[in-house]
Amino acid sequence: MALLEIKDLSLSIGPFGILRDIDLSVDAGEIVGVIGESGSGKSMTALAVMQLIPVGASTRGSVKLEGREVLGLPDAEMRKIRGGTIGMVFQEPMTALNPVKTIGDQVAETAMVHGGMRRAEAMKVARRTLDRVELPADRFPLDRYPHELSGGQRQRVVIAMAIAMRPRLLIADEPTTALDVTTQAQILTLLQRLVDEDGMGMMFITHDLGVIAGIADKVAIMRRGEVVEAGETVALFRNLQHPYSKALFEASSHIPPRNPPAVTSGVPVLAVDEVVREYPLPRRGLFEKRKVLRAVDGVSLRIERGENVGLVGESGCGKSTLARAIMALEPVQGGGIAISGEPIDPRRGATFATRRHLQVVFQDPYGSFNPRHRVDRLVSEPFHLLGASAPTGAEREKRVARALTEVGLAASDASKYVHEFSGGQRQRIAIARALIIEPSLIILDEAVSALDVSVRAQVLDLLADLSDRLQLSYLFISHDLAVVRSITDRVLVMRAGKIVEAGPTEELFRNPQHPYTRELLAATPNLEAALAARERMAAN
16 A cells, blocks of 8 residues: 555646646655646645645545545544644745744644644654754754754754654655755755655655656656656656656756857956955853954955856855845945946945946846836836936837847737746846846846746756847856856855855866865766666666
């Protein structure tokens, strides 16, 4: 008997079919990967198992957990199953944690609700569980709050909450998407160890084929609410049959076509010289001297016109802090920054004349737009940097239409709102906004990390094409080394506020010199390497 058996599961919301005839099973001690693009039905399948479907949704088919039918069970019965028999780990730990409760209280709550324990006993369970997820008592006491932890540590707390009652089934929905590669590797190793130790089954949902190839025993590929292909991981990936599966596989290793960069010497579009950014730390005593955290420690870099430079490193290494300093959004305590030869005054910040040479594209396009405004107003926002020379009337509309068509959208899209677009289209709108005033440099801060692999491939193609045609320069900040390798000419590796290694992209990837760089590369999921490793294990 399978631990989880889904047969002919269909789900509709009103007249819209969301899931159609899903067949999926998970055995005890087995990890089953569910992959597909946004909107394919991955998360909705998991929510159907948990019976957390939207109000008004209707289901048919069968979902059995250890032989017991759960579809149609009363809420009171399902509440006993959720957190007890089934645990769930969500993508964003900060939204799954209560910011005003300690981590001990939040893990203990699971034991109190599902185990009927008193608080003292539940806190002992919380301590043991946090130890299991490698958050030891000497460094992570139970009275810590979520904001005092890093992203990877918060995700470990969420995992502890999910496994506190040693569930039979664990559902992990994109649990590593927001993490850097080394933290991701640690979380994946932790999840595999927990499955081995407890003999539980796990449904692992992701859009990262490299991750799934390294962790899953079986894989199901979903598209538009259907499972288009399923099977044992290596056999499936080595012999893909469905056109969508093949397209997904190709997109995961896609390298945008690029001409050799026509880098022009002279005044660089960005010059950073020995920049220091410090933050004061709170005093522990009334008379204690205030200490500082040096987030950026003497960083220097240059980017020439037409050159794409990658900046990589773990969360907290100073990448985004450096980016904010370059954008004059934060003051620096040492060194200098110049944009296209114009220095930024550390006290007054950048002038409009300087800012017009620099634009930025953020990770979450929806979060960087005002949802009340139409696309034409959003895209034309940077015109205020041009002052009296900003276009108006018909010329403004023409410039907006041109920017939209440059990124593969229609001029008519200017009259729409951002909620009418997909994630990839929103990112195209963000790029159009960055292009509208023809900057010299665009900073891309995790600009494709939240996108599906096929959409990511399209956006990378677009960025490469724009760089070639418009002689644009990019500072590409990312924790995804595969993406950085595909789009950049040079790479800078940052650790603890310093650049520890720099060089041409291919040379650095082939022959890394610094131990930290080698550690980053070793932790990066690689689809082909993961499949080859599994084949070697099977042969032995």
